Amino acid sequence: MTAEELMAMEVGKLVDARGTACPGPLLDAKRAIAECPVGEVMEVQSSDDGTIIDIQRWCKKMGHEYLGDREDDGFWSVYLRRAK
Template sequence: MSESEATPWKIGKQLDARGLVCPEPVMLLHRAVREVAAGEVIEMLATDPSTTRDVPKFCQFLGHELVEERREKDEYHYYIRKSE
């Protein structure tokens, strides 16, 4: 992401799950959530299409906020805010 495309929130942790397949991206996200403080945002990059289903369900199930998700070519970008 270029500086001109900067997010309006501060990223607490960046998670690169590109090249990994289910269930590894969500397992890494689960670990990352434990490493940040409540309210911090995790930026996750992935290439596995199953993350479009798994990441929103993960957030819904555990009560975290999926602030934004988008696709850029063959990459998926997720921004997850850890719940209180």
């Protein structure tokens, strides 16, 4: 998905993990997914670009759909759709 498409998405749960280092963003995502309704989109913001591949692999293991990522002003936003 393009950055514009990602930005236009309705986000069911926003996770601001900016300013935390590994494993902070992954742990924040794991904790927040329970609060994201099934089928809705979760956005994880991180200032560590290692989060992008981490979340891709996490989605694959947990069965969530990875939608894409975009760079913002000094941080990255990663989007996924909760499966179950």
